[in-house]
Amino acid sequence: MFESMASHSRLASSAAWTIASSVNRVLPEGALPAPSWAPGRLLKKHQRTPMRTGVPRRTLSLCPDCNREAVEAVIRGQNDVAGFRERPGIIDAEILEEGGRILMRKACETHGPFEDVLSNHPDFFQRMEAQSLGGDFDCVGDREVHDHGPNSIRAGRGSYLIVDLTNRCNMMCRPCFMDANGVGYVDETDMEDLKTIFDRAGSFKPNREINVLFSGGEATLSPIFLDAIRHAKSMGFHRLHVSTNGIRFAESRDFAVEASAAGLHGVYLQFDGVSEEKNKHRGLGNYIEVKLRALENIAAAGMQTTLQVTVVNGLNNDCVGEIVRFALRNADQIHGVIFQPVMFTGRDERISTEDRYAERYPLSQLAYDLQAQTSIDWRPMRDWYPASAYAIFSHLDDVLDRGLERGSLFPDMHPDHAIMSPLLVDTDKGKAIPIPTFFDLGRFMQDVVQITDSGRPPRVTRAMVLLSLLRNFNQAKAPSGLGPYELRSLFEGSLYRFTRSDDDWSRQASAKTAHWRLMFFNGMWFQDAYNYDFATIYNSNAPVATWQGEISFCAYNGGGWRKVLESVHHTATVADWYRNHGRHQIYAAGKKVHLVESLSRRPEPLVQIEAAPVGTFFTRGCRDLEMKRLVRSGG
Numbered sequence: 001m002f003e004s005m006a007s008h009s010r011l012a013s014s015a016a017w018t019i020a021s022s023v024n025r026v027l028p029e030g031a032l033p034a035p036s037w038a039p040g041r042l043l044k045k046h047q048r049t050p051m052r053t054g055v056p057r058r059t060l061s062l063c064p065d066c067n068r069e070a071v072e073a074v075i076r077g078q079n080d081v082a083g084f085r086e087r088p089g090i091i092d093a094e095i096l097e098e099g100g101r102i103l104m105r106k107a108c109e110t111h112g113p114f115e116d117v118l119s120n121h122p123d124f125f126q127r128m129e130a131q132s133l134g135g136d137f138d139c140v141g142d143r144e145v146h147d148h149g150p151n152s153i154r155a156g157r158g159s160y161l162i163v164d165l166t167n168r169c170n171m172m173c174r175p176c177f178m179d180a181n182g183v184g185y186v187d188e189t190d191m192e193d194l195k196t197i198f199d200r201a202g203s204f205k206p207n208r209e210i211n212v213l214f215s216g217g218e219a220t221l222s223p224i225f226l227d228a229i230r231h232a233k234s235m236g237f238h239r240l241h242v243s244t245n246g247i248r249f250a251e252s253r254d255f256a257v258e259a260s261a262a263g264l265h266g267v268y269l270q271f272d273g274v275s276e277e278k279n280k281h282r283g284l285g286n287y288i289e290v291k292l293r294a295l296e297n298i299a300a301a302g303m304q305t306t307l308q309v310t311v312v313n314g315l316n317n318d319c320v321g322e323i324v325r326f327a328l329r330n331a332d333q334i335h336g337v338i339f340q341p342v343m344f345t346g347r348d349e350r351i352s353t354e355d356r357y358a359e360r361y362p363l364s365q366l367a368y369d370l371q372a373q374t375s376i377d378w379r380p381m382r383d384w385y386p387a388s389a390y391a392i393f394s395h396l397d398d399v400l401d402r403g404l405e406r407g408s409l410f411p412d413m414h415p416d417h418a419i420m421s422p423l424l425v426d427t428d429k430g431k432a433i434p435i436p437t438f439f440d441l442g443r444f445m446q447d448v449v450q451i452t453d454s455g456r457p458p459r460v461t462r463a464m465v466l467l468s469l470l471r472n473f474n475q476a477k478a479p480s481g482l483g484p485y486e487l488r489s490l491f492e493g494s495l496y497r498f499t500r501s502d503d504d505w506s507r508q509a510s511a512k513t514a515h516w517r518l519m520f521f522n523g524m525w526f527q528d529a530y531n532y533d534f535a536t537i538y539n540s541n542a543p544v545a546t547w548q549g550e551i552s553f554c555a556y557n558g559g560g561w562r563k564v565l566e567s568v569h570h571t572a573t574v575a576d577w578y579r580n581h582g583r584h585q586i587y588a589a590g591k592k593v594h595l596v597e598s599l600s601r602r603p604e605p606l607v608q609i610e611a612a613p614v615g616t617f618f619t620r621g622c623r624d625l626e627m628k629r630l631v632r633s634g635g
């Protein structure tokens with residue numbers, strides 16, 4: 001009976017959609033608005049610059065050895081920044097399929113051939129490329145911001161503006177993407193630098209909203225950390241976050257409360273596995289206890305946490321499923337997860353070829369490992385999309401809301417480097433299900449592109465999106481209790497979460513999704529000199545804001561810019577810094593952070609990992625689940 005009603009309603013919405021879209025096709029397309037934040041009218045799909053995709057294809061890359069030599073020439077004073085900018089060590093490269101893998105091959109006349117693996121699942125790689133949306137606007141008026149030769153960003157605004165506050169850190173991990181505490185000098189951003197950075201950030205078009213991500217080193221060690229948040233807020237940036245190892249948040253709930261009061265919305269917390277064993281390479285003696293306490297204090301201060309997981313093949317890729325399970329069980333505190341395959345930069349830039357092959361972790365492998373380590377029928381070829389799919393909804397928001405001061409957050413990253421998959425979480429029962437099980441997300445996104453391209457007035461656009469939402473919803477396959485009303489609320493909550501820039505966007509987003517929660521799992525692959533592809537640098541998703549303008553995160557860390565700029569700009573030697581400011585603790589070789597007991601009664605354990613019944617989450621894979629013991633014993 002229920003199934004027949006559900007199927008009836010789906011048929012009715014499909015019929016209504018067929019009629020509405022036929023009428024829409026017959027009518028001439030309308031023009032899209034030209035908001036003041038954009039360099040022109042909003043772009044339709046066919047007007048966007050296509051991403052460079054396809055296999056085989058030729059591109060430009062870096063010779064890792066020439067690049068390192070070019071960096072060292074600046075550090076030794078034999079070259080300057082302008083010289084490095086023009087000649088960072090570029091060579092030709094080819095991307096090809098061979099033996100069930102997608103490879104990058106290149107050869108340097110001086111240093112010989114290099115090969116790296118971009119994917120070990122060619123079908124998945126090509127599925128992501130085929131769904132790319134195309135780029136954002138070319139930048140206008142950005143000469144002061146983007147002037148980095150062949151590494152210059154040319155289009156879009158990015159969706160994370162990374163602001164490094166210090167290169168100091170209170171940990172000593174291996175891997176460390178930036179060799180914190182290993183370079184012999186201290187480079188700190190002061191308030192003057194910071195003001196220039198945020199002035200420039202709003203100085204060009206497209207002037208979009210962006211997630212500011214204070215970073216480092218360990219950003220919370222910076223003497224200006226709280227002032228930096230306050231300043232960004234005063235400049236009208238609405239999405240303020242910090243990327244952190246969590247030690248300071250674990251040490252002090254007051255610190256978390258102060259950061260939240262200054263304007264911080266959320267925390268990106270380093271988290272490489274649910275056991276001490278899986279985090280040994282980080283060197284912190286009570287890693288799990290620190291992370292749990294940080295989560296608790298961040299949540300108590302009213303902020304959400306996104307887990308930031310560095311995945312190294314053979315080290316912790318067998319635990320990615322357990323990390324997802326941990327996140328789902330703690331959905332009240334955890335906003336989502338970003339898996340970041342290791343990049344061979346910083347402490348690892350001289351990795352041996354043998355180790356590089358062994359540790360390289362392509363994004364496609366993440367989707368297949370999650371399928372294997374979970375029991376929720378999480379299918380790589382059905383449930384994963386390029387992360388640029390978010391931009392379809394940002395564009396919808398721009399089309400609907402014509403009075404925005406800034407454009408919506410627009411993640412137009414290249415499909416080879418960023419993927420995403422949403423799960424629906426029942427926060428009461430602790431269950432999860434991939435969205436495409438009951439909702440045709442792929443067809444919905446195609447519908448939204450078609451609707452926005454037709455350029456109708458906002459109320460018609462809204463009505464058609466709602467119709468498409470209903471026609472793609474299969475009530476018979478949805479979890480019980482999730483109907484069209486809940487689906488619509490989830491959709492509206494997601495729009496808030498990913499696109500809006502109102503002051504209360506994070507509260508609005510979670511208010512709309514109290515019982516049902518969409519949790520997004522992302523894979524973000526930053527490049528190093530071995531797999532560097534210049535064709536993907538021009539519209540960087542994650543620009544790093546420096547005294548020399550905004551530079552793609554990949555160019556900054558993987559293409560040598562960090563060392564070049566820090567060597568010119570650094571403020572003190574490490575010894576001088578300690579002499580003038582005093583030493584701070586570095587947690588390495590098993591040293592533990594001393595945590596005082598919470599003043600309030602300690603809450604119930606954050607997680608109890610036990611064998612999961614079939615139909616909830618998991619699991620095969622990681623067996624070393626010390627969490628329960630650790631939580632009970634307090635570490």
Ligand code: SF4
Nearest residue numbers: 169171173176180217
């Ligand atoms: S926490 Fe570890 S990886 Fe991050 S900056 Fe510090 S040493 Fe490097």
